[in-house]
Amino acid sequence: xxxxxxxxxxxxxxxxxxxxxxxxxxxxxxxxxxxxxxxxxxxxxxxxxxxxxxxxxxxxxxxxxxxx
Numbered sequence: 534x535x536x537x538x539x540x541x542x543x544x545x546x547x548x549x550x551x552x553x554x555x556x557x558x559x560x561x562x563x564x565x566x567x568x569x570x571x572x573x574x575x576x577x578x579x580x581x582x583x584x585x586x587x588x589x590x591x592x593x594x595x596x597x598x599x600x601x
Contacts, residue, residue, distance in 0.1 A: 536574045544579070 542548055545556040550571045557564050557572055562582075564572040 534576050536576055536579065538571070540576075541572060541574065544574075 536544070541553050545553045547553045547556055550569075554564065554566065554570075554572050557574065562574060563578060564574045567573055
């Protein structure tokens with residue numbers, strides 16, 4: 534999923550899409566542009582870059598046989 538317009542404003546401190554794109558480029562954030570020129574940044578990249586640890590369950594279960 535992509536960051537919302539408001540989230541991009543919070544990240545870059547700019548409202549104008551061209552200024553947001555400039556800031557993203559200067560700070561090495563990968564992004565794409567929509568048909569209207571607005572930057573599109575993946576939320577997952579931002580979370581990874583800021584060190585967010587996703588708590589998705591991997592499907593592994595604990596080995597309860599070790600308790601007996």
